[in-house]
Amino acid sequence: MTLEPLALPTSDDPTAWADWVRTRSQTELDLAREIVDKLRGAPVEEPHAVLRAWDEAATHLGNVAAFGSLFGNVHPDEGVRDLADAAEQEAQKVATEWSLDRALYEVFAAIDDTAVADDRQAARLLEKVRKDFRRSGVDRDDATRTRIAEIKERLTELDQEFSRVVRDDVRTIRVEPERLEGLPADWLEAHPADDDGLVTVTTDYPDAVPTRMFARDQGVRRDMSIAFLERGWPATEPLLQEMFALRHELATTVGFPDWPSYDADVKMIGTGEAIPEFIDKITAAAQEPMEKDLALLMERYRQDFPDAEVIAAYDAIHYQELVRQERYDVDSQLVRTYFAFDKVRQGLLDVTGKLFGLRYERVDVPVWQEDVAAYDVFPIDGEGRLGRIYLDLHPREGKYKHAAQFTLTDGVAGRQLPEGVLVCNFSRGLMEHDHVVTLFHEFGHLLHHVLAGHGEWGRFAGVATEWDFVEAPSQMLEEWAWHPDVLRTFATNEAGEPIPVELVDAMRAADDYGKGIYARTQMFYASVSYWFHADQAGEVRDLTERMVELQGKYAALPYLEGTHFFAAFGHLGGYSSAYYTYMWSLVIAKDMFSAFDPDAAGGGLYSDANLEIARRYRDRVLVPGGQQDAADLVADFLGRPFSFDAYAAWLAR
Incomplete structure (x- = not known):
């Protein structure tokens, strides 16, 4: 059929x-x-x-x-x-x-x-x-089941309203052109001054990221950082307060002590109490790497601000970039010249096609917006269509503001094809390498969805494993965006010259700088996700006060006075108390990648041995979907249970 x-x-x-x-x-x-x-x-x-x-x-x-x-x-x-x-x-x-x-x-x-x-x-x-x-709660009495239904219906409404406010709240700053010195030439060309002689800069990623990273004017960096961190405020706070309270009520009604315990019951981690234990484990492991990162950052910061005791939050991204540029000889603006969007998109398809034995055929079919590109996916050695993917990769008004894979249909053998959509917000011109990595990451979800869409049960189709595993395959695919033998197949400058191996090596060395800051930032986010929910079991705290407290305990960088990051922290919707899953999955991803030899003779990550491992990984981890527990899938691929060792070695490197 x-x-x-x-x-x-x-x-x-x-x-x-x-x-x-x-x-x-x-x-x-x-x-x-x-x-x-x-x-x-x-x-x-x-x-x-x-x-x-x-x-x-x-x-x-x-x-x-x-x-x-x-x-x-x-x-x-x-x-x-x-x-x-x-x-x-x-x-x-x-x-x-x-x-019910x-x-x-x-x-x-x-x-x-x-x-x-x-x-x-x-x-x-x-x-x-x-x-x-x-x-x-099907075993509860009629009145309780009625209340559960009311809670769930209201939670759906709150989640949608929270997402809508964050999606639609695009803030702007207006800046004199001369104050944008340092930003890439192609960005400046795309942002001409208006009739008032000012440039409008939005909080969408293609504006916010380069502005905070490259603008030499500290005031511009400060204004953009505040605007970015104030998205959703104050409109979303009452939505979130109600959401947290209702989740707690739902969890306790069906017999759990709190929402994190209810949510963790169907995840790899198993219990709610294990979440703060994991957060503290990563926090401790990242302490020394973070201190080394901050020492380098402060050394560079004091060249410009000799009396500084801490680095201002709105300066951190800019000065991290300066450290990478000056200490590791990595100029992100030079790096961008090798990552034109069209080449990156095609390169992504070529890389994943070679890795997993796939080919992508562009199809001219109806889409919801002219920028969206559709592809049918086939096995490289066969004709049977495996599924269809849509790439919706540029920002526009009213569109989801982050990066994610959405399902259009789950695939079930003999019933319907898997179809998925990649929704991102990238520049139409040159891309930051971080965005290239993000594109590889999100495409990992899309591949998982398509490859796991051919079983006989819809329940196990696509990304249907435990939720704290689903990021691992995507995080592992990021590795292919960091190796010269891969990047040189599509990363070329305007003259057609491939990105130099020495530059990629420097990029990887520079990326090692900041891992401690990154890990602690992630643990701050994870702590907000967990404690905003767990606090409902005791004294309910003011969200801003609690956020500032958690940032002081877990984050590497200081709180920016007067801002409310949580108000646009979209993961408080779908991920609820489980943001820890990103780091949990990364531990597994680093362990799975240890099965590959990046420096193998005869092609590096493209060596015959590595391609054979990639196909085994495809068949044993991706294709089964949710047919087995995630720990069993990983053990089947690695030949042993997953461990913390590879992650710890990476973090300490």
């Missing part, structure tokens, strides 16, 4: 898109409800049929939630975004209704485990479905 990708509207007219959203939402919801209605009276003598039906219904419901989340964040028309948000809300509402339906739960509770013992995936699905029901 040949599966076709989802057909999007052929017109860019918002009316056509609105009709498509309504029709697809209603069709998928009707199919899901019809299947589940029949399930309530299903005979338990047919457990495989029951599980198949439930998985199919969940896939239909997931389709609505997926396109609702995607188009609520990327469609250019506000009316379509609102309709998509409403579709996602309805899908979440139906999911909550099912999770005792009649449905009894269907699965009545299945004899031995009836599916011969089918490992069916048994795994049954175990997870039962746990889902128990965690939902």
